[in-house]
Amino acid sequence: MDKRHVHETNPKRTFVTVIIFVVVIVVGLLTIRSPKLKYELSPSQTVELVTSEEHVMYPYELEDIFSGAIDTVILIDIRNKFEFGRGHIDGAENISAITLLSQDNIKRLKQSMDNGMTIVIYGNNQLEANGPWMVFRQLGFDNVKVLLGGYNFYKEWKDMLGDTYYEDSYLLGAPRYDYAEVASSTAIVQGEDDPESKKPVTVKRKKKSSVAEGGC
Amino acid sequence: MGPLIPQGLIAGGWDFVIALLLGIAFGFILEASGFSSSRNIAGVFYGYNFVVLRVFFTAVLVCMVGLMYFHYMGWIDYNLIYVLPTFPQPMILGAVIMGFGFISAGFCPGTSYTAMAIGKIDGFVFTAGLFLGIFIFSEAFPLFEDFYYKGNMGNITIGEFLGISNQLVTFIFVIVALVAFYVTWLIEKRVRKTITPFKFE
């Protein structure tokens, strides 16, 4: 008498089960969706990119655009329609940040990149345009720049953009205070205790940076 | 996508429901594979029935290969799966004790419940002994607590230990398992020739 188990004499069920397993895997592999947009830069390349401090546009360069000396620049306002309507840089086009990656826009931007155009995006301040700019760069758009200072700075200086050449208040990233002093000042706390010593530093900066800094 | 609970796709409270469903499925497979018979289980040690080895190795194979592909397809995240910590010496001793119980009683803890479920008296006795053992172990735990936690290697996988990829481990394991299937098949064939099957009266 054969005392073996049913699977030993009849491996058909095992076979059927394994076939189902294989089918699931094959179907899964075949249905992997390839993403519509792909990163062209690896994360480490992105780090290199942002540390290189390139690919920015200075406000005084806007002069050349307005005068027509440079005509290969497309200005894109990434704020929403409402803010755009309230005021924007002359000649700018409004594509709000949410719709930047829509298929039409991507296609159009790609086309203008192939035509040798430079795309400059701006928001109210540099921070607003920073994220979209990084996404574009990571998607492989080498021609996308960000306008330093953003719209707020432009609004303040629009009649004398040329003068901004000597300005630096829109340059972010540098410390505005002497940290060593802050770190060591345990006794002197408030400005009013010793206004003389701090006034020259803080007040001057404040006037300059009041606009570009906005509501921090 | 997965694992479902660590990814927050379903609430943690569902784990008992899932455990219940998996437990039912596990018990069903044990019974369907003939594991409620101690004859089948103890057969591994005498060389006339390797169904235990086959079932578990097959389960491991399917699981490994499945996980590997599911991870590739983004259905489950390998790295979120809980890996038991490894304690080499206590584990070896535990395995020896377990094997001893295995061969002398003809059940492993899981299969004793399936045996109970189909009304086998030895299954009941085994389960009673199981709980007695758990009780004694728990009471005497302070005596061997040091040994219990000895040589903790952490939540380590074979691939991490050897410094090779999990995919390579899977491939090697598939080969090892298939060779094991063939070798045990050969052993079974030889042993079965020499023994006369026990006949129920």
Added chain:
Amino acid sequence: MNKNYIILAILFIILAGGYFLLPERENIKQMKPEDLMRDIVQTSRYVTTDQVAEMIIEGDPTLELIDVRNEYDYFEYSLPNAINIPMDSILVEEYQDYLGIEDMNVVFFSNDDILADQVWVIAKRMGYGSLYVMEGGLNCWISTIIKPEAPQETASKEAIELYDFRMGASMYFTGSDISTPSEEGAKPVTVKRKKKGSVAEGGC
């Protein structure tokens, strides 16, 4: 031996070996560009200096401050208990344990917020969650918390209350109990990898 078994064996070898023939996939943990853009548009990642100050004062255990400036600046001045991960080494393996810790809210900060925001974008793309940026950075921190500006007498009640809070915070941060970052945080704290969460252990 049954023919089916041989077929099954071959099938499994093909399955296990076939994996190595598959094309390399992009890290699935990475965020898709569309999703990244959607999150960038949200401003919910910004926390104000007041919020950070309040969390530090209250000793919020879920707060993890990360200074993304370079090491030199970090040692000169930083926020209490901040960890230093310079921007250019945000992807370094040993720092990865600081990110993505369960229940921890990571707040990046730099001199201004641009650098911190850039780090945020990169970390977000890598698939980490619970990331924030301190708005205005350390410059804003000093102008609001360390050296708060008194509001006009006619200012709203909220403004005066805010000023009171900032005055208190200023005392707190510059008082006798100033903590220099060089003592803590400078050496990497070994963070337990969250990789394998503890789920109920089970056997057969």
